[in-house]
Amino acid sequence: MEKKVQAGFEVQLIALRQRLTREIDSSERALREDVFKPGRITNLPTHPADEDVEGLDSEIAISQNESRLLEQVEGAIERIRAGAFGICQKCGHEIDAERLQAVPYTAYCIECARGEREQIEKPVRDEPRRFL
Ligand SMILES: [Zn+2]
Incomplete structure (x- = not known):
């Protein structure tokens, strides 16, 4: 940046x-x-x-x-x-400029933020372990 x-x-x-x-x-x-x-x-x-x-x-x-x-x-x-500003603290990719304009204090890129929310909404125990 x-x-x-x-x-x-x-x-x-x-x-x-x-x-x-x-x-x-x-x-x-x-x-x-x-x-x-x-x-x-x-x-x-x-x-x-x-x-x-x-x-x-x-x-x-x-x-x-x-x-x-x-x-x-x-x-x-x-x-x-x-x-380290503008770098996703989870995956290390650059955070989208538009996202930073909207939420300059975010620590995560949009994909990781979405993933975090989904994990909160859907507890792991309810998910079939299809990726294992
Ligand atoms: Zn990320």
Whole structure:
């Protein structure tokens, strides 16, 4: 990959990392405020247990997704610095330029990514061992 193109991805990834770090920070703060709202239980006339549980769950889910994404972004930045950016971490082939434009933090080419998903969707024990 051309240095110029790679530098463009690096700028993009660093900006994404900053955004994610900020978002994770603020959603963690929001979570803490939700959980430890002072005086909340005593001020409420009704039972507070069912209130806002769904909202809290989705906030936790969002912050977990963001953390995972942040890990991928950090991995991609490391690969740029190691000179391995744009190389599939599984099969070693170059990752399609279009795919990198769409998901610059991906570690896998489209074939390997598809393979990973299929493995998750179809557990190995359900597959006949026809290749052996
Ligand atoms: Zn691959």
